[in-house]
Amino acid sequence: MGSSSTHSFLCSGALLIMSGSLLPDSFFSYVEQADLEPGQRWSTWDAIGVLAGPEPWPDWVITADAAIDSELGILKTGKEADVFLLERATETEAVVLAAKRYRGADHRLFHRDDSYTEGRVVRRSRDRRALAKGTAYGRTVQAGQWALAEFGYLSRFWSEGLPVPYPVQLDETELLLELITTVDGETAPRLAQTRPDADTLAAYWEQLTDAMRLMARMRLTHGDLSAYNILATGERIVLIDLPQAVDLIANPNGMDFLGRDCRNVCSWFAARGLDADAEELLAELVAFCW
Template identity: 50%
Template sequence: MRKQKRRFDDDDLDLTFEKSYSEEEEWDETSDKPETGDRWSTWDLSTPLERGPRPYPEWLVTELAAVDFEHGVLKTGKEADACLITRAVPGTDRSCMLVAKRYRSHDHRMFHRDSGYLEGRKDRASRVNRAMEKRTEFGKEAIAGRWAMAEFNSLILLWQTCQQLGIEPFVPYPVQILGTEVLMQYVGSPDGVAAERLATVRGDDADIADLWQQMLLALRVMSRAGYTHGDLSPYNILVHEGRLVVIDLPQIVDLVANPQGRRFLERDVHNVVTWFAARGVADLDEAALVGELLAEAGVR
């Protein structure tokens, strides 16, 4: 019997990049459905460039005989839902749990917050740029098409940056993207209970000082890569078995190309410093940290 899953949170989800999709993908609407499961694995439907970094993790199921089992929504927002699935090879012990982040059709999307994030992300086609700036129907679709790819690209960027620096990645592994669905590593217990949000962590249940050091490292790595989260808060940071994991990255902000980059960085730093300071972490200087991170990004 499936257990009821705890949601991560119900905050807005902002999305992003490169392709446009006018409709959501429809899966398995033919007679070629698996005998068990809700759909065949979509692994072979993504191109090599639409899959996560190599080498693929050992836990990841890439067999073409695999099927996906749906377990319901972990997190919902105005623009996307994060659903829990199991990808497994029937008759074997090969299986893994994944999060499928599914962006809804453009008719349900909200675009009141995206202009600041999108500065510095210009499309090569001037017609597309004009449409996005004017928020025409075509422009909205173009913006919506960017969000899913931006989330996937952001996860790849930060995962690979961590690997190059020889540190444990602080983001979920990006498995694949197909249309407006981004599949990523599930963070939680094997029985399907999602990892706790930092916002709900109690000081007597976790090493707050260690979590701050992990948070500081994540901020430095993002800055070294030239970016800031753009919407960082204790509600999109997970804590699982003492490990801090940053999620919801489609609105990642380029600190160099975006003229509002410093403002987004200052807000990100303020949100996390405020939370940790309220829980006893001493001597936190927001201004000094912002200056350090800008220097890390090469911004004067």
């Protein structure tokens, strides 16, 4: 549609509004998308049903209705979700976020087993039945449950001061997160991809065990903790991938998951020369649970 026809279309719409006539949905759809390029959308921050991250919101979170979200490409793929880079920008400010999108029912390969979710409550009986039967609807519910669980745990952990990405918002199965970067502005690598010197290794270990102690006081453990679910920014570590966090009391397998988390991280640090004993760490963390 050319500029002159666009002008006529909009003017006609204005006349219809002034005359009290009802405009077709296609008119509003056109106006909403008229100025957007492919791969862009209006910010979903204030959309109905979207959950915002915990307050106080960090200064870099953009809440303006006029902000535009632009796709920048994929960051990583996974069996359950893919993570994309997304820029949210206005005329005066911009921020790049990580958009974690849990896969649709036809393209998902969940490897989490039921032992993670024991003790969790699914309120709707229809959802419980669908999850138990593994139907297509049940798989859709499952994706929503994992996304909601991750948003909830991230919100709690961030509010308690744990080193996790800030959860900007949740829109159904799309979770927008703070993008963790190095001091140079590059996307932070996983701890498993780094070779820290002795001092940095010791600093990472102190940060990690402090975080594990705080989670244990909350009677929770990561549930899938390893050097692959920890990002290293150069000065600090950040824990990621938290939809399966386990309640140490409500879940009968809680202590098993805690023990596995301890063994995984201790084995990685010990292999790099640090004195890290899994049994000692486990005993210390268990004491915080009671």
